[in-house]
Amino acid sequence: MTTSPPRTAGPARATGAQERDPGTVSAARISLGRVFQAESSNYFLLLGITLFMVVFGLVMVLSSSAVDSHVDDDNFFTKFLSQGMYALIGVPVMLILSRIPSQFWQRIAWPGLGIACVLQLLVVATPLGVEINLNKNWLRVGPVMFQPSEAIKIALVLWLGMFLFKKRDKISQWRFGMFPAVLVSLVAIGLVMAGGDLGTVVIMVMMVIGALFFAGVPIRHLVVFALIAASAAVILTVTSESRLSRVLAFFHPHTTDPMSDGYQIQQGTFALANGGIFGVGLGNSRSKWSWLPASSTDFIFAITGEELGLIGAVLVLALFVMLAFAFCRIMTTTDDPFARVVTGAVMIWILGQAIVNIAVVLGLLPVLGVPLPLISAGGTAMISTLAAIGVVLSFARGQSGSRQRMTS
Numbered sequence: 001m002t003t004s005p006p007r008t009a010g011p012a013r014a015t016g017a018q019e020r021d022p023g024t025v026s027a028a029r030i031s032l033g034r035v036f037q038a039e040s041s042n043y044f045l046l047l048g049i050t051l052f053m054v055v056f057g058l059v060m061v062l063s064s065s066a067v068d069s070h071v072d073d074d075n076f077f078t079k080f081l082s083q084g085m086y087a088l089i090g091v092p093v094m095l096i097l098s099r100i101p102s103q104f105w106q107r108i109a110w111p112g113l114g115i116a117c118v119l120q121l122l123v124v125a126t127p128l129g130v131e132i133n134l135n136k137n138w139l140r141v142g143p144v145m146f147q148p149s150e151a152i153k154i155a156l157v158l159w160l161g162m163f164l165f166k167k168r169d170k171i172s173q174w175r176f177g178m179f180p181a182v183l184v185s186l187v188a189i190g191l192v193m194a195g196g197d198l199g200t201v202v203i204m205v206m207m208v209i210g211a212l213f214f215a216g217v218p219i220r221h222l223v224v225f226a227l228i229a230a231s232a233a234v235i236l237t238v239t240s241e242s243r244l245s246r247v248l249a250f251f252h253p254h255t256t257d258p259m260s261d262g263y264q265i266q267q268g269t270f271a272l273a274n275g276g277i278f279g280v281g282l283g284n285s286r287s288k289w290s291w292l293p294a295s296s297t298d299f300i301f302a303i304t305g306e307e308l309g310l311i312g313a314v315l316v317l318a319l320f321v322m323l324a325f326a327f328c329r330i331m332t333t334t335d336d337p338f339a340r341v342v343t344g345a346v347m348i349w350i351l352g353q354a355i356v357n358i359a360v361v362l363g364l365l366p367v368l369g370v371p372l373p374l375i376s377a378g379g380t381a382m383i384s385t386l387a388a389i390g391v392v393l394s395f396a397r398g399q400s401g402s403r404q405r406m407t408s
Contacts, residue, residue, distance in 0.1 A: 042333060043098075043396035046326040050094070050374065050389050053319050054087055054382075057300075057375035063283050064303040065296035065377060079296055079377055086379035090386035097390030102339055102398055105391060109162035113155040117188055119148035124194040133369065134242055136195040149192045149200050150384035153349060156188050157207060157388065161342035164215035168337055171216050178212060178221050198236060198243060199368035203353050205229045210348030214331070215341045250366035264299065267292040268361050271302040272313075279309030296377040298369055301361045316375070320354045323347075330396050339395040346388045350374075 058080065065079035072078065123129035123139045130138035130145060138145050163181055170176035185208045193201045209229075212222055237243045249262045271287035274280060285306045288295045295303050305313040327347035331340050350373045357372045359365040371378045373385050 040396050042326065042330045043393055046323070046330065046389065046393060046396060047098075049319065049322050049326055050386070051091070053323070053374040054091065054386075056316075056319070057372075058084055058087060059282075060300055060304055060375060061296050061377045063307060064285065064288050064300050066283075067288050067290065068296065071290065082379065083377050083382070086382045090383040093383060094386040094390035094393065097387055098393035098397060100391075100394050102336060102395060105158050105342070105394075106162045106165070106338060109155070109159040113152070113159045113184075113188065116148060116151040116155040117191055120152055120188075120191040120195070123148055124191060129195070135197045135369070137192070137197045137200070147380040149195070149197060150380045152188050152192060153200075153204060153207065154384055154388050154391070156185060156204065157211065157342055157345045157349065158391070159184065160208065160211040160215075160345060161338045164211060164217075164341050165338040168215070172218055174217075174221050177215075178217050178225070181212065182208065182225060193236070196240075197369070198233070198240075199356070199370040202233070202356065202368060203349060203370060206352040207345050207349045210352075211341050211345040214344030215337070246366045250363075264293050264367060265363055268299050268302040269363060271299075271306040272361070275306035275309045275312075277310045279305070279307050279312055282307050297371050298357065298367075298376065299361055300376045301358050301372055304375075305361075316372075317358075320351060324351050327392065330392060334395060334398075336395065336398070339398070343392050343395060346392055349388065350385060 061083045062077070062080040066076040069078040069080070070076045119139060124136060128139055128141065129136050130140050132138055137147055137149055139148050160181060163184070164171065164177065167177045167180075171178075185204075189201055189204050189208075192204065209222060209226060212225070237247055249265065267287060271285065271292055274286065280286070285295075285303050287306055288303055292299055292302060301313070301316065304316060308315070324347060327343055331343045331347075334340055334343070353370050353373050356365060356368055357370050357376070360367055360370075371381050374382070
């Protein structure tokens with residue numbers, strides 16, 4: 001009895017891997033690699049610093065607002081939970097915006113600025129506007145209340161980047177570059193000023209000057225614009241009784257009633273002095289026990305200095321220096337003029353606002369009422385700042401993609 005030899009698999013019985021086209025397999029691997037491509041080091045540097053500052057800010061908001069939250073709502077965690085909710089909204093928004101290509105931001109610059117200005121017009125011209133601390137800068141839509149001026153900041157930054165990019169060949173001619181940019185910016189700034197928020201207006205003027213500078217506008221043109229802006233600020237100050245009283249309290253603190261205009265500045269100074277070098281310990285501030293107004297918002301740096309001492313204050317300064325370093329790295333490594341102008345304007349916005357806030361707490365500037373970015377309590381300010389950083393992160397991702405295309 002003979003046995004038949006075992007049958008061998010012929011070409012028709014080839015395995016699935018053998019049937020695949022090698023070119024198809026290679027393309028699939030390349031596609032998969034692009035999905036999971038590593039972001040640039042600039043991307044992770046800016047993202048890491050931002051997330052650390054958000055967490056640090058939440059800790060300080062919890063510490064500085066616990067007493068006020070208990071007094072207002074009989075709950076030590078009310079303001080902290082509110083700020084945490086805004087952070088949970090802002091961080092995903094930042095990450096989503098970081099995935100959007102640069103061309104999209106240029107396309108929505110005009111519509112975005114128009115919508116933001118219409119919202120601010122509703123604040124100053126309709127009953128929907130809400131006045132808080134003599135500033136009519138809030139819009140109430142049902143149960144939701146927010147600041148359209150923060151949306152104007154983002155929209156104005158994108159519009160300036162788009163416009164100055166298109167006029168880059170005529171940027172040295174003030175009639176074609178600086179004048180139209182300043183004219184449109186003044187419309188947006190004027191709407192914010194109509195609500196009485198001089199602090200936000202100061203930051204917006206700094207943003208415009210920064211965008212013009214990074215776009216290559218001649219210095220002599222910027223000096224003229226800065227002088228005009230300073231003159232306008234003086235006029236707006238002397239024509240407002242509340243602003244004038246704050247300025248007088250700044251220049252003559254010893255002759256000012258300590259229980260009125262000079263109270264907040266003095267209490268901020270007491271908090272910093274009480275902290276010393278090492279601080280009184282996290283959560284052990286005395287000033288937050290209804291002594292220092294706005295302890296979790298405009299004057300949170302004073303509470304930080306009291307609880308964490310000079311070391312904690314220097315840490316905050318170091319974080320903003322690192323943030324500036326990350327912005328500068330993105331600016332110097334990009335070959336896109338639009339990205340460079342927008343990144344520079346966002347850097348001036350965040351760093352300028354931080355400098356103004358800290359200078360007010362240290363008694364170097366009159367009280368202007370601007371929060372400390374990423375650290376102070378404030379939902380709209382938190383989300384808008386994270387959104388602006390998300391736009392810059394999208395430029396950092398573009399750098400990574402362009403390098404990979406060059407090496408492939």
